[in-house]
Amino acid sequence: MDDAVLKIATETAWAVYRARHTDVDAFDSRRCLLERHLLRRKEECASEAQELASFGIAYLCRLPGDEC
Template identity: 70%
Template sequence: MVDEAVLKNAIETAWTVYRARHSDVDAQDSRRCLLERHLHSRSEARRSDTEELAGFGIAYLQRLAGDES
């Protein structure tokens, strides 16, 4: 399992990048919760670093955005 600080940094990084690319997304959007759950489950599956988890998170959010189209 990954360190909680690494997980928190990855979530913050992915969310910040996603919101920078999608200015219409509110800071309290429900996708943030989905992102947190997704990265938490990934971090339990194997040990990762902040950058790797953030990359997984950004890719996940992009897939969610694609599902809405």
Template identity: 65%
Template sequence: MVDEVAVRRAAETAWTVYRAAHPDVDTQDSRRCLLERYLHRRGERRESDTEELASFGIAHLRRLPQDEC
């Protein structure tokens, strides 16, 4: 079972960190949705705490191609 609160907090943390490093990225960028879906699936696989999910999210955002989002 997914802890929705943990996923939301992790997504917010990862997105904030990512945007701090990439200030040209809009707050409504499609990568945010990709991040949230990724973290939700990750949370379904096993129990994860917010910090762990956030670190997975940051790593995921770094792997996304910049020109396809």
């Protein structure tokens, strides 16, 4: 998977998450957690940005609010 797919997936997941959680700042620490999570997952996933983004959205939704 190339870096462009990872970047698209990260941007998509982050945008969807922030649209659902309007109280989350654009520079929230969850963004960094998301990037690290997707970087680890990219070897396991197909090269589809949408699939990787869906893994990222699911990951963000599982994070407890007080962890960030």
